[in-house]
Amino acid sequence: MIAVQKHFSPLARLLHWVMAPLILAMLFIGIGMVSTVAQTHDFLIAIHKPLGIMLLVLVIVRVCVRITRGSPPLPGDLPKLQALGALLSHYVLYALMAAMPLIGWAMLSAAGYPIVLYGGLHLPPIAPHSVYLYAVLRALHTDLALLLFCTVLVHLAAALFHGLIRRDGVFSSMARGGPRR
Amino acid sequence: MAKKSSFPPSPPCIPCRLAAIGAVVLALGGGFIYVGGWLSPTRLSATRIINQFQADAGQHPGFRRNHAKGVCVVGHFDSNGNGAALSSAEVFAPGTTAVIGRFAVPGGNPSARDGSVPVRSMALMLTQSDGQQWRTAMNSTPVFVIHTPAQFYAQLQANQPDPATGKPDPAKVKAFFAANPETKPFLQWVAAHAPSSSLVNASYYSIDAFRFTNAQGQTNAVRWSVVPETAYSPVTPQETSNKDFLSTDLVNRLQQGPQRWHLILTVAAPGDPTDDATIQWPSDRKQIDAGTLVLDHTDPQVDGDCRDVNFDPTILPAGIKPSDDPLLAARSSAYAVSFNRRTREEAQHGVADHKQSSGAAS
Numbered sequence: 001m002i003a004v005q006k007h008f009s010p011l012a013r014l015l016h017w018v019m020a021p022l023i024l025a026m027l028f029i030g031i032g033m034v035s036t037v038a039q040t041h042d043f044l045i046a047i048h049k050p051l052g053i054m055l056l057v058l059v060i061v062r063v064c065v066r067i068t069r070g071s072p073p074l075p076g077d078l079p080k081l082q083a084l085g086a087l088l089s090h091y092v093l094y095a096l097m098a099a100m101p102l103i104g105w106a107m108l109s110a111a112g113y114p115i116v117l118y119g120g121l122h123l124p125p126i127a128p129h130s131v132y133l134y135a136v137l138r139a140l141h142t143d144l145a146l147l148l149f150c151t152v153l154v155h156l157a158a159a160l161f162h163g164l165i166r167r168d169g170v171f172s173s174m175a176r177g178g179p180r181r
Numbered sequence: 182m183a184k185k186s187s188f189p190p191s192p193p194c195i196p197c198r199l200a201a202i203g204a205v206v207l208a209l210g211g212g213f214i215y216v217g218g219w220l221s222p223t224r225l226s227a228t229r230i231i232n233q234f235q236a237d238a239g240q241h242p243g244f245r246r247n248h249a250k251g252v253c254v255v256g257h258f259d260s261n262g263n264g265a266a267l268s269s270a271e272v273f274a275p276g277t278t279a280v281i282g283r284f285a286v287p288g289g290n291p292s293a294r295d296g297s298v299p300v301r302s303m304a305l306m307l308t309q310s311d312g313q314q315w316r317t318a319m320n321s322t323p324v325f326v327i328h329t330p331a332q333f334y335a336q337l338q339a340n341q342p343d344p345a346t347g348k349p350d351p352a353k354v355k356a357f358f359a360a361n362p363e364t365k366p367f368l369q370w371v372a373a374h375a376p377s378s379s380l381v382n383a384s385y386y387s388i389d390a391f392r393f394t395n396a397q398g399q400t401n402a403v404r405w406s407v408v409p410e411t412a413y414s415p416v417t418p419q420e421t422s423n424k425d426f427l428s429t430d431l432v433n434r435l436q437q438g439p440q441r442w443h444l445i446l447t448v449a450a451p452g453d454p455t456d457d458a459t460i461q462w463p464s465d466r467k468q469i470d471a472g473t474l475v476l477d478h479t480d481p482q483v484d485g486d487c488r489d490v491n492f493d494p495t496i497l498p499a500g501i502k503p504s505d506d507p508l509l510a511a512r513s514s515a516y517a518v519s520f521n522r523r524t525r526e527e528a529q530h531g532v533a534d535h536k537q538s539s540g541a542a543s
Contacts (some may be wrong), residue, residue, distance in 0.1 A: 024209075028216050034518075035218040035226050037330045037511035042495055042503055045513075111520070112489065113496065114314045120499035122312055131489050135528035138521055149213060157206050164198040 006169065007178040009069040015062045016174055019055065023097065026051055027149045034142075049104075050117045056101035063094060075168040089155055096148040102126075103144065107137035225334055227514035231522065233337040237349075238289025242526040246519040248302055248318070250293050251285030252428045253485025254435075256476035258307055258444065264471030267401055267446055268393040270500030271309040273471055281306045282476060283487035284380045284431060287320070295428065296421030299376045303385040303407065304492035305474070313498035316490070318512075319385035319407065321377065325458035326367040330511035335361070363459045375415035380431045381440040381476075382411040389494065389512075390455040390504040393446070402449035402504060404462065407442035407474050432479050439477040443470050455504040491520040 008016070026048065033044035074083050108115050109125030110133035116122055127133055163171030218226050234246040241249055257277050264273030272278045283304045286293055304318040327333050339357035343350045358364050377383035386406045393403040411434075420426045434440060448467040454460050482488050495503050495513040503509045 028213060031213060031217040034514070035216070035228070037225055037227055037230065037514045039505070039507060039510045041510040041514045045495075111491070111524070113491075114312060120311070120313060124312075129489070131524040132528045135521075135525045139525065153206050153210060156209070157202055160202040160205065164193070164202065165195060167193075 005070065005072045007072060007173045007176070009065065010177060012062070012065050012069055012071075013174055013177070015058060015065060019058050019062065019097070022051065022055055022058075023148075023152065026055065026100075027145060027152070030145055046116075046118075049108075049115065052101040052104050053117060053123070055097065056105075059094070059097040059101075063098070066094075072173045074170065075166075078168070086158070089151055089158070092147075092151050093155060096144055096151065100141070100144060100148060103137050103141050107134060107141055110134035110137055225331055227511070227518040230330070230334055230337065230511070230515045231518045233334060233341070234289045234519075237337055237341050241289065241291050243523050243530060244289075244291045245285075245523060246289050246515075248283075248285035248287055248304075249289050249291040250295075251283045251302075251482050251487070252431055253480035253482050253487035254282040254284060254431075254476045255478055255480065255486060256280045256282065256439065256474065258472060258474050260472040261470070262472075263469050264444070264446055265395065267395055267403060267448065267469065268500040269396040270315065270498040271311060271313065272307050272315055272498060273500070278307045278309055280474065280476070281308075281486045281490060283482065283485075283490070283492065284427070286427070294421070294424045295426050296376075296416065296424075299371050301377065301380055301383050301385075301427065303380070303383075304487070304490075306487075306490050306492065309498055314496055315498050315501065316492050316494060316496040317387060317405075318492040318494055318516075320388055321383045321385055322367060322370055322374075323384075323386045323406070324366045324370055324461050325388050325508065326364050327361065328363045328457050328459045329507055332361050332363065333508070333511070363457075366459055366461065378414045378416045378420055378430075379411070379434065380427050381434050382409050382413045384408045384413075385442075387494075388458050389506040389509050390449065390458075391497070392455075392502040392504055394500055394502070402453065402455040404447045404449075405471075406445050406447070408445055410441040410443070428479075435477065435479050439475045441476075442474040444472055444474055445469070446471050456506050458506055458508055489524070491516050493517065 007013075029044045029048050029051070033041055033048060036044075074086060078086075105115060105123065106127040109127040110130050112129045114122055115125065127137075159171050159174070162168055163175070214220055218224055231246045238246075238249065245251075257280050258272065259277055260273055260275055262273070262275035264270075267273070285302045285304065286295055287298050287300050287302060299322075301321040302319060303321075305316070307315040309315075327336055336357055339353045340349045342348055358368065384406050387404045390402045390404050392400050394400045420430075423429060446469045447462065448469070449455060449462055450466060453462045453466070480486060493513050493516045495509055497503070
């Protein structure tokens with residue numbers, strides 16, 4: 001008989017804890033770089049693009065891991081509304097983690113900007129040069145970034161609620177592995 | 182499951198824990214709002230700079246917030262290979278690089294009189310065969326009027342039209358220059374050099390210094406200029422009486438044949454300031470003629486190739502990097518806000534994508 005999975009797989013946990021601080025950093029870098037006129041502007045832009053592409057690669061791996069390794073079930077006594085919220089917020093998180101770097105890449109393409117990863121290392125455009133497309137994608141990049149930030153905050157609050165208030169094992173399912181047998 | 186502890190676990194302080202969760206969320210959210218500048222409306226931001234341009238020049242949807250009036254040009258750069266001594270960028274290897282450019286008149290008014298300002302500007306986008314780009318926006322003065330973004334903003338504020346007269350208050354403008362002595366070299370240069378009679382007989386300067394690194398890994402601070410083959414002549418009152426004399430002249434000249442400039446790279450000596458665009462380097466600094474800029478036809482800016490280009494001076498090929506000049510980051514940041522606003526306005530007003538249908542867009 002196969003025991004019910006109580007923890008995320010080690011690879012899933014590694015991906016989560018590597019990506020979590022990077023995504024938070026990206027959100028702060030993004031909002032900071034468009035507001036400042038100080039010299040950190042250049043530095044932040046130079047980080048934002050390669051980090052975004054790195055997160056795109058990581059989220060692709062992560063979706064594969066999630067599909068193949070699955071996730072532990074939520075506690076049976078979790079109110080239906082909270083369970084639904086958990087399900088929906090995770091879909092939103094995955095969708096935005098994938099969409100944000102793709103929109104950023106497409107938006108730079110539509111504006112005709114070179115997509116510089118580092119020095120001479122460039123990515124090809126993935127969208128036609130078009131001000132219409134740029135205008136839409138540029139606004140979307142900011143709007144979805146704000147949505148992602150809010151969703152991350154809700155996710156964090158919910159995780160801490162599980163860990164500190166309900167103490168139902170949901171937090172530890174991502175925080176640590178199960179006992180080795 | 183039996184607990185080993187002999188003490189019953191003390192009940193957690195639920196309100197404390199809820200407060201802790203709230204504190205974490207508030208700290209992150211507050212930090213985000215702080216970094217975004219929403220808590221400090223007086224902090225200088227790209228948005229405030231562009232808003233001030235709009236306050237000075239009025240609302241002109243779809244146009245650049247500065248250098249609003251301009252003409253697109255197309256041409257190429259013939260490199261003679263000499264620039265490779267300073268930079269490994271492909272543009273300096275012997276050969277030809279495609280150029281999309283734009284001549285413009287400073288200021289946010291797209292229908293300004295060409296004779297209203299002493300400065301002309303030339304912006305270029307050189308696209309290497311490997312896709313890397315060198316974008317530059319140059320002015321016809323070798324020194325810039327101010328040193329810092331804060332001074333730039335203060336000057337914009339001083340130039341805001343007085344509602345009573347519709348013109349900047351001369352007292353405020355005078356007070357700005359008096360309070361900012363860094364503006365003196367610019368004012369002296371403009372006083373000593375009459376504006377050129379044409380866009381094609383003016384030299385244009387990089388404004389800021391940049392760092393050039395060659396294939397051997399040696400880095401030098403460099404400023405560049407494009408120097409015309411056409412002899413300079415000062416503008417006459419008869420010419421300035423035509424509101425569009427610069428663009429009219431440009432179209433006429435290019436109909437007669439291509440116009441040429443030499444790209445001159447000036448190398449700093451140790452100790453020359455690289456972070457202050459108001460200070461010229463001594464005239465004996467080493468100069469390299471890197472090749473010829475050839476412009477061969479114009480396009481109206483309403484649908485020309487240059488219309489949808491943001492001439493952000495920090496978009497550079499490998500082999501050129503920004504210097505420590507504080508203006509560069511501010512220019513990049515402010516140009517982006519202007520670009521975002523005008524492209525959004527173009528999209529909203531249903532302006533056609535330039536030449537998309539004819540397939541000429543890159």
